Amino acid sequence: MDVVSDAIAAVRIGQPSSNRVRVSGSWCARFAPYDGAGFHVVLEGSCWLLPDGGGPPISLAAGDAVLLPHGTGHVIADSPADAAAVARAVPFELLPGAPGPAAPGGVEMLCGKYRLDRSRVHPLMLELPKVVHLPNRVGSHPELRAAIALLGGELGEQRPGACMAVPSLLDLLLVYMIRSWMAEGSGGAWSAVLGDPVAAAALRALHSDPAAPWTNERLAAQAGVSRPTLARRFTALVGRPPMAYLTWWRLTYAATLLRDTPDPLAAIARRVGYGTPYAFSHAFSREFGTTPGRYRAGAAKAS
Template sequence: MDVLSDVLAVMRTGRARSAQVAWRAPWAQRFAAVPGSAGFHVVLRGTCALLRDGAEPLLLGPGDIVFRPHGDGHTLADPAGTRPAAPACSPAEAGDLPRYAAVGTPGEATTVTLCGAYELHPEMVHPLITDLPDLIHVPAGHQRLAATVDLLSAELITPGPGSGALIPALLDTMLVHLLRAWLAGVHPSGWAAGLADPVTAAALRAIHREPGRAWTVAALAACAGLSRAPFARRFTDLLGRPPMAYLTWWRMTLAAGLLRDTDATVGDVAAQVGYRSEFAFAAAFKRRFGSPPGRYRRRHRL
């Protein structure tokens, strides 16, 4: 079981957006904060500066990528630091643009950028994502990201039959490679360290492979090849919560998705996520989401 793929599958909602934009100096674009989203910028040509409140400007050149996993507001501007006259939405979110767009004439531009935005279900955002810093900078030279950027840029500039299927797939590929780049960092911590650690990674794979199994700490420790107490300490230290607390969180996350997206009965959902008692499942679900399963389903299907 691929834990990262599992995480992305449950928390994504809607479809990603993307735009390639050509800028002529002086220019500046304010990207408003969008809670429950994540987004990236790639510099394809020229240079620009990323401006954030309380931080030094970050100068970006061709091939540089910045990822904002928490939807925080920021500004992109020409290297002189031109300030926008007023806040504006991201080109990828603006209502007067198509979902996927190429804006401006690259041949006349001093800078060309490619941006993408993802919607995340606020109740499903995984701790792996909340554990990320507010800015991830991937310098030019990451081969797989560069190849994906080239393909995405080509589809935005010259769309063809199937672009409506190909562009979302390429945006998903970008997200996976951005997260991989972070997880492979020189000094991993938190969830990055947990996924790199063979003990906690083995336990996570077991949970994600069989969420409905009657797991105990001892059973998870056996999967991880460690005795119960050292395993529990190691899991909690690296991932910030005890193994059974994470198991419950993941089960409720899966249950919410089943209630929202399928017609399975509450009893069937309870069984799929490891509860023999529908009453016990409903109580656990209400503690997590603030309403019983039936009411949650009705609210999310209106």
């Protein structure tokens, strides 16, 4: 696994959901804050997004994609609405959508959301801004454009296998939106981390085999540098020393396994590099403030 895939997999829970919306005339719809991430893709027409907490309205044109990775409440409207109009915004669920193609001057959108577990968010996900706007520009992000086209087609028609295709395309869309944000050059610290050959090589090794008996010396050899060089560059970029990151990632990965698999504690302990269930349980309790068994029970109840 690579870091971006692991960062997404660690927080994504349940099935994503989406629908295709067509609306015209004067309209203003509110999306309440959500314990997950939301997205919009404009297929036809244009509209405006106004995030809660201030900030300028964002103009969305056909082909634009926008991700709200922290579930920020927001308003979508036909115009950059003033405060009075925003206060009158109807809940999105009550927005009247007209069947068929969008009327002249109207807009057609894909709107959806991902459920996320905020208890163990990777720092790569934490540094995403509250709104990631990916404008449609000629030649930009072809993979994202292809995923949007495929998803729009699946949601527009009842095709055989759509129940399998749509969730997979939604997961792909999330990956491509984050990848596109990083490629835009506004990816923050983790763009620099993954662009550094030493830090990136060390992270690939740790994420590929977290159960391996890693040491600073072994990891430095894997990255092709001396131990002091690895420690200096990794710590400066990632924000914690290599072995501290490894411990954190092992327990974060273990939490994902507890949530997503029925594997016994002994098997999970081995997969994340702990020799005994006792050692694993002690480390997990120290990190999460609860035992692995209680964590698993809570995750099952929440799903």
